[in-house]
Amino acid sequence: MTTGAPRIVIIGGGHAGANAAASLRQAGHDGEIVMISEETVLPYHRPPLSKAYLKGGSTLESLYLRPAKFYETNNIETLLDARATGIDTERKVVTLADGREVGWELLILATGSVARRLDGPGADLAGVHVLRDIRDAEALHARIVDGARLVIIGAGYIGLEVAASARDLGAEVTILEREPRILSRVACEELSGFFHRFHAGRGVVFRTGVSVAGLHGEDGEVRSVELSDGEILPADVVLVGIGGSPCDALAIDAGLHCDNGVIVDLAGQTSTKGIYAIGDMTRRPMPHYGDRMFRLESVPNAVDQAKAVAADIMGKPLPTPDLPWFWSDQYELKLQIAGVPFDADRQIVRHTPDKENSFSIFHMSGDRIVAVEAVNALGDFVAGKKLIMAGQPVDIARLSDASVAVKTLIATAAD
Template identity: 50%
Template sequence: MQESKPHVVIIGAGHAGGTVAALLRQYEFTGPITLIGEEPIPPYHRPPLSKAWLKGEANAESLALKPLEFYAENNIDLWLNARVARVDRVGKKVAFLNGNILAYDILIIATGSRAIYPPIPRADSGGIMLLRTAADAEQLKATIGPGKRLAIVGGGYIGLEVAASVRGMGAEVVILEREERILKRVANPILAKFFQSYHEARGVTFELGCHVASFGSENGQVTGVWLGDGRGLLCDAVVIGAGVHPNEDIAKEAGLECDHGILVDLEARTSDPYIFAIGDVTRRPMPIYDCLFRMESVPNALEQAKQAAAAITGRPAPAVEVPWQWSDQYDLKMQIAGYPFEADTVLVRGEPTSAKFALFHLKGDQVQAVEAINSPPEFMMGRQLIGSRKAVDRVKLADPTISMKEVVAERDA
């Protein structure tokens, strides 16, 4: 009697879920695969939503991870417009909101994260939106244009990317940030000051250290924002960019170990040996820094998809990667490698006013992270320095007349 092949069910058809499904087939997994997504379209690239999609340079077809026919050709059963309500670990089943039940042998949770929606009065008015899906991006694109004004609640990278794109569409933009500076949670003050100045020079205005008390609306449509100090700002639309939460609810309810994200190992395996988790929803080991951390990036989703696919198919585990991410704003290309955990020094290489520079975060003489603006060599060589964990010559690193190759070569000498 022929042994049946294990059925892999993937909850979440974002970048992580779509990638792990494709990798399983690439790694010659021949069992059935079911990929479940809440949206009506197949997996797609999300970073361009705040850039190319808004500017009309991309659509669902051009951003698709794989052509629609790929899934049928590779025997990947794609369930769209479907939402899982709970996971039954004992029975190895997932239950859907519509009452359907699906059995699994191996489960992969790739549910990503959801936007934090502040409890602000009249936040349900029309024209107040998030930017998490293609539908969100399409709504914003249809709302904003020349002569319109957009208010962005939150001065993080997504808010800045949206601001840059909307300015390019001819609309006015005001960014409302409750902290005393933008990028407070994720970037050094030097970098925050640079980005704010760059945006201000292109017409974006900022309200820092402000509290959004309520939204103004008329006939159910947003008309403005009321601040805690009593001031009112007119606008035609609002984008909420106040951070995200991991979508770990079904994992918690199923009894999986969670701590601000589903806890996984370097195989992306959870506390249940038959369940993996990948992408934004996970809190994972970071061997370079000897800690656990939850990352919100496409490269992390791809790395964990490789880890899970390798573990499921019995392949050797992939090498641990140095984490990285990026942000495109106007003509700026920012590339970030690593995280500044326990950094005690920030070294500036280049001149910020030139819009071509890099910030190196050091712990002693080790590079922990690099933030590079229009500086690919600093980013690429910086990743090598982070991964090597070897000491670096600070004087040479700070001197932009000395090439990064020479800096790295000196380290390896």
Template identity: 50%
Template sequence: MSGSRVVIVGAGHAGGTAAALLRQYGYEGAITLIGDEPIPPYQRPPLSKAWLKGEADADSLALKPIEFYAEAGIDFRPSVTVTALDRGAKTVALSDGASLVYDHLILATGARAIALPIEGKDLAGILFLRTAADAEALKAQVGPGKTLVVVGGGYIGLEVAASGRALGAAVTVVEREARLLARVACEQLSDFFQARHEAEGVGFVLGATVTGFEGADGRVSGVRLDDGRLLACDAVVVGVGAAPNDELAKSAGLECARGVVVDLDARSVTDPAVFAIGDVACRPMPIYDRMFRMESVPNALEQAKQAASAITGRPRPAGECPWQWSDQYDVKLQIAGYAFEVDQIITRGDPASGRFALFHLQGDRVQAVEAINSPPEFMMGKTLILNRTPVDKAKLANPSISMKEVAA
């Protein structure tokens, strides 16, 4: 193994973690970590929160100090992209003219924000939030006296709205659907977050489509809606979803289905020398008996463990329950599982108290839980989902009965 080489394409949370785990698991061969950003791997969730509010920077969010990579014998190459993948020769061509041979290739290329293909989309001041550079650009343009329009009422959009208000900006969220979080949460949770944001002064325009951006002197000054209204603004954040960066994989003939199709070792089903992890992977979800592409830090970490274990010959890690979170104001939302094929939602606790959980059930089994400021419900919910444990619905709905007793 000492004479072999792993090349990791993408230096985000997934790629950076995979590089560190390979060394932790005893891999002695060469490791090259290729990243298109100028800084080492860092945590991305705080970009929409702590970074915007000036509470974090590249150093504080770094997964490892920059010195770690040299000390661990990891060849970190920032500001470089892979331009071509030759699976026959097991080589990758880099944007700086170099070429690398690999024994194992890990694709951790992540996902990119979806742009709106409408008039004015290239005006200055129309921003996205995927990278530290994006967050820094946005931070420079929001503050007291500024008006921010957020296009997209998903979690990223709402987190940006919360941070914008904390910075003193006027914020309006435009959502195409009739309610917030329509694609990712139930109606009760949508109503809760809308009320919480409105209490903080955020405005909402629901059921409206953005048809164009208007500007002056090359900079955005307004957002045009399908009903003719024009929302004046100083900056816009577009948060309408993300698409996997799987073009390199497709060009090399790897099977993709809105992401690189992999097995439970995060190994490509097309080529055993290639792995895909994080936002770019379409992976099995045994709990739900389906394939799915997940965008979350826990998923990136789990798949990094899978790939590093397979490459170093360690046993496959135990399966995990997928989870994610969102912080907005004093609200911590923790989500476990996915609400696939749900036939009932049980509310545990009182939403008016700001502390409750929504359990999504299929029969007597929990498929997902959305927990607002309720860590016990989240933690035990994860266990119930992973173990497919039947629950007593009456006990689950009664907050006076502990979650340990519910799960017993």
């Protein structure tokens, strides 16, 4: 392809990288696009890995973000099973593990994040897993069978989602959390208490305020988890779900400004001209929350940043930044979160009338909503998200009244 448009190389074949390639074509870029991915398969949806795919309810092909024909039709070259090992900013080449060099005129980093692992005795035993990609999900699926004893280290969303899937498959589940409550870093106390009770009602055993001293095995296979107080918990399989770290080693080595992720602006531009970064690996501005910078690990963020980079490259206005939002599916529960509760000074809890396990929690800063957590309450999530983005004050009395639909407050705020 010889159009005079810059050759763009994307490092990373996840949600961010794949959407960057697609967004560039949709924005009108007709130059070469090369996507380098360590994965052996085309880009796929990752959220189902802890849910439907883990339970065997979906195929790999059904997870693909786009079919193979899309990349062929749109002249997007995909280098699969290829690991980038270096970036030469002067020569403008990416070096691969097999020695190949890939030249670029513009570079987009979309390397995501890596799951944190245990660093202690027994961490390398067979049967000890993390869940970040398709290979992790397949390995974990093979071990979570009816009657298997699963110990999950870390009570975050991934741990809870896997716990729900494992219980549906008939496994015994124990979740260990070193903090006093589950979801302590990502949810308010009201929400974490609800999920604790709900999972416990489904047979999940929680141990909070505990730490792991080590793992023990036989013949190279994990058999138990030892707690710091000496207690031994039997285990046939262990999932380590203690968060992720940005994959920013390439960026650091290339001299890009990094601080818990690659620092970018709203256009995804890094500190080096001509190099962009998007997705989990970035630390980006939060325009709805003043001058804050934050690292977001979410599919919507990856998609939004991909669109912004494409717009910037094509010289088009940047899309209006969306509000950060997230979701989690556990059993028949759908949790949807909009916003981040920065500077929140109180919470308003609304229980949906005549509907079990349906409620929302609004995080307030004065008379403005800064975040909403909604369980089986789509209407509250959608309306709350709009109100946060509008930045308008709301009538606290009406918001506190569950008989008043939250969407009616949007018109009030606009008046």
